[in-house]
Amino acid sequence: EIVLTQSPGTLSLSPGDTATLSCRASQTVSGHYLAWYQQKPGQAPRLLIYGASTRATGIPGRFSGSGSGTDFTLTISGLEPEDVAVYYCQKYGSLPLTFGGGSRVDIK
Amino acid sequence: EVQLVESGGGLVKPGGSLRLSCAASGFTFSTYNMNWVRQAPGKGLEWVSSISSSSGYRSYADSLEGRFTTSRDNANSSLFLLMNGLRADDTAVYYCVRAISFDGLTPYYLDHWGHGTLVTVSS
Numbered sequence: 653e654i655v656l657t658q659s660p661g662t663l664s665l666s667p668g669d670t671a672t673l674s675c676r677a678s679q680t681v682s683g684h685y686l687a688w689y690q691q692k693p694g695q696a697p698r699l700l701i702y703g704a705s706t707r708a709t710g711i712p713g714r715f716s717g718s719g720s721g722t723d724f725t726l727t728i729s730g731l732e733p734e735d736v737a738v739y740y741c742q743k744y745g746s747l748p749l750t751f752g753g754g755s756r757v758d759i760k
Numbered sequence: 761e762v763q764l765v766e767s768g769g770g771l772v773k774p775g776g777s778l779r780l781s782c783a784a785s786g787f788t789f790s791t792y793n794m795n796w797v798r799q800a801p802g803k804g805l806e807w808v809s810s811i812s813s814s815s816g817y818r819s820y821a822d823s824l825e826g827r828f829t830t831s832r833d834n835a836n837s838s839l840f841l842l843m844n845g846l847r848a849d850d851t852a853v854y855y856c857v858r859a860i861s862f863d864g865l866t867p868y869y870l871d872h873w874g875h876g877t878l879v880t881v882s883s
Contacts, residue, residue: 687869689805696855696876697805702869740805744868747819749795749807 654679654743656752664758671728673755675741680721685745688717688726691754692737700739701726733759762786762872764856769877776846780877782839782856787872790814790834793861795870796841798852806852809841810859810867817865846881853878 655678663671675686684704689697699708701717704724714729728735736759741752768780780796796808809820809830818830827845832838839856853876859867 685868689870696873697870698873699869699871702860702871708871742805742869745866747810747866748821749810749867749870751805751807754804 653748654681654750656741656743656750658739658741658752658755660755661753662756662758664760665731666760667731667733669731671726671731671735671757673726673728673739673757675719675724675726675752677722677724677743681724681743681745683745684720685743686717686719686724687742687744688715689740689742690735690737691740692734697740728757731757731759735759762858764858764872764874766854766856766874766877769854769879771880771882772846773883774847774881776881777842777844778846778879780841780843780854780856780879782874784837784839784856784858787858789832789837793859793864793867794830794832794839795857795859795867796830796839797855797857797870797873798850799855799876800849800852803852808854811839812861812865843879846879848881851879851881 657676686704688701691697705717738754763785765783795810829842831840855876856874857870858872
């Protein structure tokens with residue numbers, strides 16, 4: 653089973669800053685089969701990125717994903733107050749589906 | 761608009777059973793792989809189970825030890841999760857989730873989530 657480790661645990665930034673979130677896999681994630689989700693307080697998760705770098709429908713351009721193999725990154729450029737949330741990475745392509753432990757983004 | 765509405769959660773004693781339901785609308789339910797994902801209070805996300813579009817293929821997290829069964833009724837666009845032998849560590853919000861699948865059997869990324877239903881296991 654592939655284990656996903658996310659860092660940092662919490663990131664506190666100012667509006668307009670760039671947030672860089674990391675997701676590291678214990679084994680190679682084949683086919684760029686890596687997704688990112690956003691979970692705002694009290695809400696269900698929402699798909700942001702799939703295929704490591706493809707934005708889901710309706711996701712603003714300030715969210716971008718990159719990486720391959722075992723190292724993946726979610727970048728939020730020009731942070732807005734509405735981006736306060738926990739962000740999870742998830743690998744797919746084989747079962748079980750596994751999630752990282754999450755990274756929390758706060759606004760100073 | 762895709763909608764997934766879970767129901768059936770509540771308070772149950774350890775060792776008890778519960779059946780969760782998910783009513784789907786806004787898409788052709790019978791063509792999608794469906795999943796349950798749970799989230800314990802204050803914790804992260806855990807995949808629970810997956811069922812293929814025709815129910816021919818079902819898969820579960822090893823941690824469930826065979827206690828849960830997922831099923832679907834395509835005629836009524838509904839997904840179900842029967843949970844037996846519930847334990848305190850099953851306490852969580854359970855989400856009904858639609859998956860994109862390229863081979864029809866294996867869930868890939870999870871593109872639509874319900875709002876969840878809370879299951880509390882306590883004496």
